[in-house]
Amino acid sequence: xxxxxxxxxxxxxxxxxxxxxxxxxxxxxxxxxxxxxxxxxxxxxxxxxxxxxxxxxxxxxxxxxxxxxxxxxxxxxxxxxxxxx
Amino acid sequence: xxxxxxxxxxxxxxxxxxxxxxxxxxxxxxxxxxxxxxxxxxxxxxxxxxxxxxxxxxxxxxxxxxxxxxxxxxxxxxxxxxxxxxxxxxxxxxxxxxxxxxxxxxxxxxxxxxxxxxxxxxxxxxxxxxxxxxxxxxxxxxxxxxxxxxxxxxxxxxxxxxxxxxxxxxxxxxxxxxxxxxxxxxxxxxxxxxxxxxxx
Numbered sequence: 001x002x003x004x005x006x007x008x009x010x011x012x013x014x015x016x017x018x019x020x021x022x023x024x025x026x027x028x029x030x031x032x033x034x035x036x037x038x039x040x041x042x043x044x045x046x047x048x049x050x051x052x053x054x055x056x057x058x059x060x061x062x063x064x065x066x067x068x069x070x071x072x073x074x075x076x077x078x079x080x081x082x083x084x085x
Numbered sequence: 086x087x088x089x090x091x092x093x094x095x096x097x098x099x100x101x102x103x104x105x106x107x108x109x110x111x112x113x114x115x116x117x118x119x120x121x122x123x124x125x126x127x128x129x130x131x132x133x134x135x136x137x138x139x140x141x142x143x144x145x146x147x148x149x150x151x152x153x154x155x156x157x158x159x160x161x162x163x164x165x166x167x168x169x170x171x172x173x174x175x176x177x178x179x180x181x182x183x184x185x186x187x188x189x190x191x192x193x194x195x196x197x198x199x200x201x202x203x204x205x206x207x208x209x210x211x212x213x214x215x216x217x218x219x220x221x222x223x224x225x226x227x228x229x230x231x232x233x234x235x236x237x238x239x240x241x242x243x244x245x246x247x248x249x250x251x252x253x254x255x256x257x258x259x260x261x262x263x264x265x266x267x268x269x270x271x272x273x274x275x276x277x278x279x280x281x282x283x284x285x
Contacts, residue, residue: 012187016220017239019188068144068152071178073185074220 001050004057007081010070011042045069048085058082089282091116092129092164094155094172101136101169101262108262109133112278121153129164130285134172136213136260146186146216147174165285166254170214173246173256182249182256183228184221189214190239198271199259200234201245204280207234208273210259212245217258219244231257248284255281 012018020041028037047064051057058079065077091114095102102118109116119125121139125132134156140149150156150171156179159166168176176182189195196213219240231246238258246257257277264274 015222016187017190019190019192019218023192068148071145071148071185073177073183073222074187 001052002057003085004047004049004051004054005081005083005085006045006047006049006057006061006079008045008047008061008065008069008077008079009042010045010065010075010077011040013074013076016074043069054082054084057084088113088115089130089285090114090128092119092125092127092132093117094119094121094132094134096121096137096139096150096153096155098139098141099135099137099171101171101260104260104262105133105135105169108265108274108278111265111275112282119155121150121155124154124158125160126158129160131165131167131281132159134166134168134175135262136170136172139171139175142171142216145178146171147176147178150175151179161254162252164253165281167281168254168256169262170217170258170260173258174216176254176256181252181254182247183225184219184241184247186214186216186258187218187220188216189218189237191237195237197237199237199245201259202232202234203230203246203276208276209264209271210261210273210277211263211271212237212259214238214258219247219258230255231259250284253284255284 021039025039070077194215199212217238228247230248232243236243248255261274261277264271
């Protein structure tokens with residue numbers, strides 16, 4: 001077994017209103033002059049786990065991201081990093 | 086005539102199970118609690134997934150609860166399943182109902198009595214939620230059961246509750262179980278419970 005590290009980012013789908021992002025955007029714009037600001041609020045998940053190989057590790061991370069970390073109806077996920085530690 | 090047999094699922098963080106049980110008592114239904122880790126094997130006429138903050142709403146409301154043995158063993162299509170508030174969120178997360186509940190439009194927790202369109206009349210039921218904003222691509226309008234008169238949370242088409250008749254699953258954000266007793270000033274919840282009973 002090998003030890004793996006993964007970093008997953010989950011955000012609202014572009015077609016779904018990101019209300020938190022809009023709130024932060026409004027707050028920043030009232031705080032300082034800033035041009036063409038867009039803001040999305042999401043979640044970052046850091047996982048460390050054991051797997052036999054990178055293929056298995058990727059499959060596990062995909063499953064976790066799809067079933068628990070995100071809801072495909074309203075969110076997207078991106079595996080930002082997956083590496084053997 | 087035998088009493089209606091009702092199961093009320095309880096998760097860590099559920100807090101409306103007692104009110105739901107008392108509402109069942111009011112109507113003379115025979116109800117019992119189902120712990121999250123139990124596989125549902127009894128034949129219930131009706132199963133409630135009550136309100137609260139299952140698993141602390143961690144990750145997202147209802148996201149962890151959908152993985153529980155109780156939810157995974159829901160007798161879909163056999164018992165009538167009714168999700169209230171967090172229960173509605175669980176059913177959507179479990180893909181047993183379409184759509185999802187996201188943050189309220191005003192990004193605040195809303196706690197008030199809401200006017201709702203239900204069965205061709207206006208009823209008053211309490212709402213208390215932070216993620217009650219219903220969103221769904223390709224909404225099937227025949228499934229819309231209840232709408233907000235003033236759409237406090239920004240839901241698509243002001244939807245407050247939906248009903249999948251084919252699979253016998255109802256989900257609603259308002260709390261009918263909190264509007265049963267005259268002493269509390271609201272009794273329109275009785276209309277929802279009567280409707281539920283008529284679907285069995």
